[in-house]
Amino acid sequence: MGIISSSIARKVAMALSGLFLVFFLGQHLVINTTAVLSPDTFNSWSHFMGNNGLVQGLLQPILIFGVVFHFVMGFVLELKNRSSRAVKYASYKGATNASWASRNMIISGLVILSFLGLHFYDFWIPEMIHKYVESHPEDPTRYYTETVHKFENPVRVGLYVVSFGLLAMHLWHGFASSFQSVGFNNKYSVALTRFAKAYAILIPVGFIFIAIYLHLNQLPPSSH
């Protein structure tokens, strides 16, 4: 059957791609936090991330590959798992032996995927049009103003908050579980699980805080 189709190899691949995305989330939050602390720093870091050759030419394609791989593999495994029990139970008490987050990774994952669509629509696509279609001259001071403006609409802020809530659920199970998948279960696992659970809460809460903060601290119309 080979390692490519092996259930364990796929499980490890899901864990490693998940860990990569977990690391990315932390880095993304650090940059976003500067929007609250220092608009100049936010502009400077955003300009760097948007124009550095290494980030744009290498890290961004790796990130997109990581996201697509994690999603596609998750979907493939979900289909396989559903087919492994063709006849369903008339009575099934999943909540008695496993958490909601662990049993519904596909639901939280699909919400995150939908959020990514919105996030690309909000930021990535306009950025590509700005840079490569309309070919505006680069202005290193535009990022903060554009970002704050995006969070003017309360519906968008609400969608972001709900999505980050589901992201917390996804990370709550996924981050800690990825260590088990790669075979790491020993005396350090309790401490590592606590760290992973704390991370699963703090990262989404950080994103939620920034979205609400920017919504409540809109710039005067003249600066749009």
Add this chain to the structure above:
Amino acid sequence: MKLTLKIWRQENNKAKGEIKTYPIDGIEGDMSFLEMLDVLNEQLINQGDNPVVFDHDCREGICGSCSLQINGEPHGPDRLVTTCQLHMRKFSDGDTIVIEPFRAKAFPVVKDLMIDRSAFDRIQHAGGYISVNTSGNTIDANAIPVNKEDADNSFAAATCIGCGACVAACKNASAMLFTSAKVSQYALLPQGQVEATQRVLSMVEQMDKEGFGNCTNTGACEVECPKGISLENIARMNREYLSASLKG
């Protein structure tokens, strides 16, 4: 105790099954769950109906034969017991109890509540053993020094009775806990090292061939296992598998 039983009835592997309702009376709290089903079957036979078919053998929690999904949980609401060790005192007068076979594509229903768990046997046959020449010169196992912690963990893994509750509990019908227990009990001992690489590769390959689902670490298997087999075994099997794959 008066109860209402909702039991899966299926004539054979090809037939379409359905839940049928049976009222039952005179059940004592000291009866085991299987004794309660014995009472039901006597009642059905006296009425000229077909008795409910279910697996059982030792009735003391060591053979792994009994395999019922009771009110949505493998082996019922109690922890660390098999169906035969579940007592009716866990239920109350007037309760409705839903009884189904363990569900998995790899565990086809034979009849009513009896399922075919030979997929587990085939996983065992793929490598769950140690090849020993028993010509008469075999070294006494007690002469081989084994770390106490490893011996204890190996023994704990070996207490798996292969009942299939892990598969039944898992939302993905994954057999990882069973397979990992069988891999671990040898991986932890010096006697198991010689065939360790081929063992884990073959057993995992057979597990995948049987059509079990993938483990997503929900932990339901560990909670429902009547022998308390630990998830550490799955992590160990993952390590063994990765290491064996790299060795080729």
